[in-house]
Amino acid sequence: MANRTAAIAAGERAFALSLFLPAFLVLVLITTFPLVYLVWTSLNRIDLAMPWNSGFAGAENYARMFDDPRFWHALELTLIYTSVTVILQVLIGLGLALLVSRIPVGQGLLRVAVIVPIVLAPVVVGLFWRTLVLAPDFGIVDFVTRALGFGSHNWLGDPQLALISVIAIHTWQWTPFVFLVLLASLAALPIEIFEAARLDRASAWQRFWHITLPLIRPAIVIVIIMRMMIALSAFAAIFAATGGGPGTATEILNLYVYRTSFDALNFGYGAALGVVLLVITLGVSFILFRLRRSR
């Protein structure tokens, strides 16, 4: 009897395995293999400009980052870019969601309207901002600042303004995402608690701080995690708008990886930088997930 159950179980396991295997193999082929290959590349000296140096390098590419000021600069920019864009997105998105959740009619229309930036390809967004919004003399922003008497500025050509501009571009594109998620979770809140609070004469601020915020906290944390992962790996919009310039003013880590690998042709070092970016992204996500679970 026991033998038969075991045999059936084994048969089922084999069947389950045969169902699971194709998907698993495809996954290994398209995600695990490139990842392992990336790590392997990062442990080698592969510089097309100096092919005579090629060979196994161990941790050399990683050690090199410590005295590479451009790496530290890129890392700093990545952290600024990520934290500022995520904070702005959550603040603006939450504000808009709170405002709109009070609107009784026409919410559907608004929801459709805000989807537009999200569905645009980031590279299109970058080009669109560069040529139509931020171009000196012709751009919309420049037109507004001149009309208000702030004068014309080279929005993507000046180092400080360029960083602000790429942050604005990313915030513009992705705030609607935060807005939509938070709007949905606001709509799902139980109305009874708010009624009870109102009966207890809680002020609007108290209701927001003690009821709304704790209730939508899980949604906010998930949104922050998702936005951080995307911001850390941002590439196309910046690449199209500034190419990392002027100089290295908007060269976040991802762009530095690209420039090292495909402009300077140092694939080994570029791969090592890519691995570091991956580890940072995984680390940040891991910490945030832990924070989410801990309460």
Added chain:
Amino acid sequence: MGDKEQNRKKNHAASRREVFQAVAVLGAGAFAAPYFIRRSGAQAADLGPYQSAKLNWRQAEGEKITVAVIPASYFENLITITPEFQALTGVEVRYEKVPPGQIRQKAMLDLTSKTATYATSATDPMYYPLYVSNKWVEPLDKYLNDPALTDTSWFKYEDILKAWRDADSVEGKPYAIPYDGEVTVQVYRRDLYETKNLTSADTFEDFVRNAAAVHDPNNRVWGAALRAFAGAGQNMYIYPSIFRSFGGQWIVNGKIKVNSAEAEQALTWYVDTLTKYAPPAVRNWNWPDIADAFAQGTLGAYIDAHSSAAVLNNPEKSKVVGQIGFARWPKGPGNKRVTSIWNWGFPINASLSEKAKRATWLFIIWAASQETQARTSWKFSGPTKRSGVNRLSTWHSPEFTNAMKSSGENFVEAALQSLEQDTDVDWRPRVPQWPAIGDTMATAIQSALVGQKKPKGALDEAQARLDQIMRG
């Protein structure tokens, strides 16, 4: 994908047409014979200048090759007359037009993966050291010296401009044959200069003084402009000339040196001149923007490729036709004038089959030959006659001078003198690490031009980075 599809359709159409032709010939028979004899005679005369070479042009018959070029009029002219090459050799040529910003990456992708997609591609001369150290392209001396492949007395390799031949060679060996090229020259507004009693600048000081004299931004005239956009082919195209004119050396004791005293002076001159006398947007400008601004009458002078003259002389777009003067680069404090040695050359992809290599070589010598150079320049039937011809004899020919005479005063003379006297093979550092050097320098120069860093600081930082890159 769409391209391939179209080609296949074309091929089908062609073969169908051939069948019809064959049937027609058979049917028409003897009646049409005199006509066909006359016609083939006319065709032979057409290819005569090529067939006079002691060379079997049909040795790679039936081969198909793909050539990557950039979308530019000088290649369009070549594409237009390529059916002549196919008639001459029986080699089928397919062109792929790749924008200049992507052609290096596309070519390199092909070369590294050894897919042999491009038999040859229009190549940036700064990339040969890299290609050669990876053995991606064929050394061409064996093709030039093989009597079965080259009739030396017909091809006259030595007639091709020396600076361009040198630019396409590594350690004395040629790796590509120049097809088209350019020199950087001074372009100025004759009318503005005449009213202020100025002549074209002979020295860097003159250039700045002239710029100051005509500088009048309130009336939308700026003194001068130079390419300033970040990029190995933009600001790192103009800066090397300035650097060398100040007496700078790229390689000192076998090491790359970019923060010498001369470098600092050169970069300071570049930054100061543009800050004082160029339109503010110049930091985002590449040559087409500069040529457009000049054509609109808002610039007193600029220094850039002689081929930009084509834009200035287009009466539909230009307000300064007839007011344009040309001169050589001004002399720098190092008592040197240094022009660009840029040219588009054709190398042979080393991963090709032997027969495809021969077919490619035939294509290259056809494109670089005296006759094709003439047929894409003054003999060309279209509106744009190429001005970047590759041969000294062509530059000296009265037909060429005649075709170029509408470009402006002193055009051919200034360009030719520059080609003969102001070229410098060490204009830019010719090493395999050029892509990284070009990128690093472009970034450093831009940070100085936009005022993010002082020239000295920008160059020191570039030096530190290059030391790290060159260490490997």
